[in-house]
Amino acid sequence: MTEEKVIPPEEKPRQSYSCCGSGSDEVKSTTSEQDMIQSEKIRSDIRKQYSEIATGKMDLPSISEQADSQVAIQSNQEGYTDYSREELSSIPEESNLGLGSGNPVKLANIQPGETVVDLGSGAGVDCFLASRHVGKTGKVIGIDMTPPMIDKARANARKGGYFNVEFRLGEIEHMPVADNSVDLIVSNCVINLSIDKAQVFKDAYRVLKPGGRLVISDIILNQEFPDVVKEAFTDVPGCVSRAWVKDEYLGVIKDAGFKQVELVESEIITPRNQPKKTESGAFKAKLVTYGKEVNVELTPEEYESLRTTIMKGHIRAYKPN
Numbered sequence: 001m002t003e004e005k006v007i008p009p010e011e012k013p014r015q016s017y018s019c020c021g022s023g024s025d026e027v028k029s030t031t032s033e034q035d036m037i038q039s040e041k042i043r044s045d046i047r048k049q050y051s052e053i054a055t056g057k058m059d060l061p062s063i064s065e066q067a068d069s070q071v072a073i074q075s076n077q078e079g080y081t082d083y084s085r086e087e088l089s090s091i092p093e094e095s096n097l098g099l100g101s102g103n104p105v106k107l108a109n110i111q112p113g114e115t116v117v118d119l120g121s122g123a124g125v126d127c128f129l130a131s132r133h134v135g136k137t138g139k140v141i142g143i144d145m146t147p148p149m150i151d152k153a154r155a156n157a158r159k160g161g162y163f164n165v166e167f168r169l170g171e172i173e174h175m176p177v178a179d180n181s182v183d184l185i186v187s188n189c190v191i192n193l194s195i196d197k198a199q200v201f202k203d204a205y206r207v208l209k210p211g212g213r214l215v216i217s218d219i220i221l222n223q224e225f226p227d228v229v230k231e232a233f234t235d236v237p238g239c240v241s242r243a244w245v246k247d248e249y250l251g252v253i254k255d256a257g258f259k260q261v262e263l264v265e266s267e268i269i270t271p272r273n274q275p276k277k278t279e280s281g282a283f284k285a286k287l288v289t290y291g292k293e294v295n296v297e298l299t300p301e302e303y304e305s306l307r308t309t310i311m312k313g314h315i316r317a318y319k320p321n
């Protein structure tokens with residue numbers, strides 16, 4: 001049996017070079033070296049951003065603050081999550097930072113005694129919700145690469161007395177979890193952020209037991225963003241800016257070996273306000289992501305396309321027996 005590898009919190013997460021496919025540190029060409037540097041910059045920006053959110057140095061813009069912006073497409077907003085009042089009152093208040101895009105635990109049919117892993121666990125919201133379903137005989141493991149998030153989640157676990165929840169510092173592309181040891185993987189608005197989504201699903205396949213399942217919530221695109229939006233979002237480390245088109249997303253999960261890969265629930269997220277037209281007939285759009293705003297002008301066709309592009313959705317998939 002493979003030993004479980006636990007990375008102590010004080011250890012800095014290992015840099016991953018899996019974006020180049022081989023997992024090797026060896027650099028084969030200038031292009032792959034540049035890609036690698038760029039990918040690691042994105043990862044480091046993402047970690048910095050969530051460190052600032054965890055420590056209260058960065059606030060997410062609230063929906064009301066966006067109310068008078070023109071086409072506010074926000075990379076994250078409280079309105080994306082989908083928890084009942086009863087669920088929220090059953091967990092430590094500070095565990096829900098409003099960073100999710102759904103409620104994967106609700107759709108996961110968790111059974112007592114199961115081992116559940118949450119990818120990108122943040123302050124622990126979905127781990128604490130899963131905790132009561134797995135009960136005394138089960139276990140929940142949250143994985144996050146941002147040390148202040150792990151600290152916050154551990155403080156929440158202590159506060160709530162969660163004996164069956166554990167948080168591990170690590171990257172979801174190379175999880176600190178044993179092979180074939182997990183019944184269920186959940187994740188809430190995280191996999192989009194990964195610099196190597198295919199590797200996340202390869203590793204998910206490795207840690208799941210045969211017959212194990214994956215239930216993830218994420219931002220998924222119905223179609224490609226208009227070019228002008230794509231360009232504005234280049235290198236922006238947000239869940240919307242890094243979202244993938246549905247078929248591509250489901251494709252990498254299938255390629256990792258999963259079966260019955262399905263988008264089980266989805267909802268289109270339309271831009272918040274009807275934008276005003278400029279004299280030239282273009283629409284002014286404000287793309288809002290963490291701490292950043294990008295203003296772009298859209299043609300009427302681009303605006304129409306954008307209205308139906310962004311979805312929040314849940315994907316379910318199984319590792320074959």
Ligand SMILES: C[S@@+](CC[C@H](N)C(=O)[O-])C[C@H]1O[C@@H](n2cnc3c(N)ncnc32)[C@H](O)[C@@H]1O
Binds near residue numbers: 122239
């Ligand atoms: C949008 S937040 C979601 C947090 C949590 N799932 C929730 O719903 O509140 C993304 C989280 O994933 C973590 N994260 C992003 N990319 C990661 C990666 N490649 N490996 C591990 N954690 C990652 C971030 O540190 C952050 O805590």
